Amino acid sequence: MSLMPSDEVSLLNDGRYKNFIATLERVLKQFEYSSEWADLITNLVKVKKAIESYPKFLSIPKRITLSKRLAQCLHPALPSGVHLKTLEVYETIFRMIGKRNLQRDIILYSCGLFPLLPAAALPVKPVLLTLYETYFLPLDDALNPILTGFLLGLFPALEEGADYYDRIYALLDNLSNRIDKFYFYTCIWSAIHLVASARHSALTFILNHFDKRKTMEDQLYLMGSSVETMVSAVCTCLQDREQSLVQRSILDFLLICLPMHNKQLTKIDIMKIITVALHVLLKRDMSLNRRIYAWFLGTEQLPIDNRNQQQHISEIHSSTTSLTITNDPFNSSSYFVQYTKENLIQSILHALERISSNTLSTTGKSKPTTPDENIALVTSIAESMPLAWTLIKLIRVLIILVDKPDVGPNILESVLMSYLLIVYQQIYLPAKQLTSINVQQENHRSETLKTLNMLLDTFEPYFIWEFLTKSFDIIITEQQDQIIITVGTTIEQLCGIINMLLDIASLDSSTDIQSEHLPEMLYHLIKTMNNNIHKFTADQITLCVEVLLKILKKVVPTNTTHRLSIFHRSTTSILSYLYHIPR
Known part of the structure; x- marks a missing residue:
């Protein structure tokens, strides 16, 4: 069966059409x-003359070869004279x-035309735009x-202040009115x-067409x-x-069109975007970070069109019926807890899980079993994760988030144990078990632990030790309502984490750590052990006692009163208490 159109097949019996083909x-x-380029102009004149010599035929023969030659004549390196003759x-x-x-x-025919406009000389652009307006626009859905491809040929040339900006913009508007809007966007x-090269102008076009009313x-x-x-x-x-x-524009799009309280995106979609947005924080670009936090907290810190901030916040809130507007002052912390907190926590945890899985697969170790319902979620989010994500960068992200008052305190306890666990299992413990370590591994280990120490330094001196104490209590007493804090950590793993922090943390950064917080923890x-000793195995008791002794070695005796009311004993009493644990 011939691939030629039926009307063209019938023309093959026409002598004049055969002459047309031969010519x-x-x-x-x-x-x-x-x-030389002058030869191209000569040949283009001949092509035009050959086509015009057979005006009664509506089907041009040798279209593939013809379109190929015309596309070659529109190469950006050729002079505008060749381009103009080709457009003729x-x-x-x-x-x-x-x-x-x-x-x-x-x-x-479009293959050669579409790449031309962004690189075209000034005399060429109006001719090409006329071609689009005259012959392409009337095709509508065709x-x-x-x-x-058409849009990729227009948007890179749509630079505000550039020549023919208004004409290109009008062409795009006209195009959007002739085609199904869903398909167009x-x-x-x-x-x-x-x-x-198309991103910034395309995003600007979308933002300009969002009606805030x-x-x-x-x-x-x-x-x-x-x-x-x-x-x-x-x-x-x-x-x-x-x-x-481009990053600013897309964050503006999220702020204005898709705030956290909107319901147009699924949980997975939001987590994908959050995971990538967290990587942007590492640039420490104030304008970008301000937009990200505004998206997280439901505030708009950059007035648009000279409107005051509160008016713009109200407009953003009115863009959905899911958020009730009141006359009360806007509470960004409440907004974060209600709409952003859970998605942000899950995004961080899944990013950590992905990095953990990659590390385990690289080292050849078996991966922990992931619940079936989470496999699709982790895989989907992982596909959008920046390839440059590393454990060190994720720790730095947490350092940045902790520094934000409305964000850090609301998520820290929910993600901190996961951070500590992955550092312990994949950085600290393997280094302890290896008899030899190469320079690259040592540098990675050193850099990771150094970054973790930077994170610890951002906390109040008592926080990490109080957090570990609380986690120990949750694990032993099996507090199911607090399981999100320990994320399934075992008592053996927690003891290992405490050991790690005692080794790497800067205990002398505050005089209260060794004189007050460690004794309280001890x-x-x-x-807790004494009250729940029946829940421990012999091996667990041995492990815990080793940790207790290590803590005790770090304690500096003092007669000052402890911060918490339950800790009134001196370190001498603590030592005495230690040796009376039931065996």
Whole structure:
């Protein structure tokens, strides 16, 4: 069966059409012998003349070869004279074949045209835009197969203040009105995801078309018909470290169009975006971090269009019916707890789990069993995680988050044990067990423990020891309502973590640590053990006693009163208490 259109097959019996084919073949053959750009112009004139010599035929023969030669003549390195002459040939073809045949052949001819506009010389741009306006726009839905490519040819040239900005913008607006809006914006998000040079102008276009007087629910077409495509594009923009303007624009989109309290995105989608946004914090770019925190906390710290901050917050809140507006002062901490906290915690935990899995697979160790319901979630989030994520960077992210008053205190206890556990299992413990370690491994170990120590230094001196004491109590007394703090840590693992921190923490950074906080911790651990001794195995008792003795060695005796009311004994009493633990 022939792949030629039926109308063209019937023309093969026409003598004049055969002459048309022969003439065009002969002219196209001459392109192979062109050595200078002037030769190209000569050949293009011949092509145009050959086509115009057979005006009654609506089907151009040798279309693949012809479109290939025309595309080559639009190479950016060639002078504008060649480009203009090539566009004349395109115009002749489009005019002669008509709308119906152009719909059929649009993919062939568009391949050469679309890359031209961003690199075109000033005299070329209006000619190309006229070609688009005259012949492409009337095709309407027939543009769907090439729409993403069309947008990729327009957005990189859409720079505010540049020549023909208004005309290109009007062309895009006209295009959006002729095509299904959901499909149109799906193609925009696809273009954003694919090509870096199109991102900033495309995001600006989307933001300009968001009507703040309406809810996002009334403008769902801005998300496109594929939420997955949009989320992938958002994550790609957040990872575009070469273009800060792109990162700012996508964060503005999240702030204005998709605040945390909106319901358009699934939990998995939000966690994907949060995971990538956390990596942006490491740039320590104030404008980016301010936007991220504004998204987390439900506030807008950058007034838009010279409106005051409170008015803009109200507009953001009014973009959804899920958030009740009152006259009470806006409470960013409450907003964070209600809408962001759980997603942020889960994003961090899944990022840690992914890094843990990667490390275990690299070292050849068996991975811990992941519940079936979490496998898809972890895999989905992992696909959007920046490739540069490392344990060190995740610790640095937590250091940055802890420094934010409305964020750090609300998430710290829920993620800290996971951090300590992964450092203990994959950094501290292996180094203890290895008889020899190479320079690279030692540098990685040293850098990780140093970064962890930086995290510990951001806490109040008592916090980490009180946290470990609390975790010990939760594990032993099996407090199910507090299990999120210990994340399934065993007593053996906790003892190992305490050992690690006693080795690496800067105990002399505060005089209260060795004279007050460690004695308090020691006393409470002993008391918890004594009250629940029946729950311990012999090995666990031995392990815990070793930890208690290690803590005791770090204690500096003092006669000062302890901070907590339950700790009133001197270190001498504690030592006496230690040796009376039932065996």
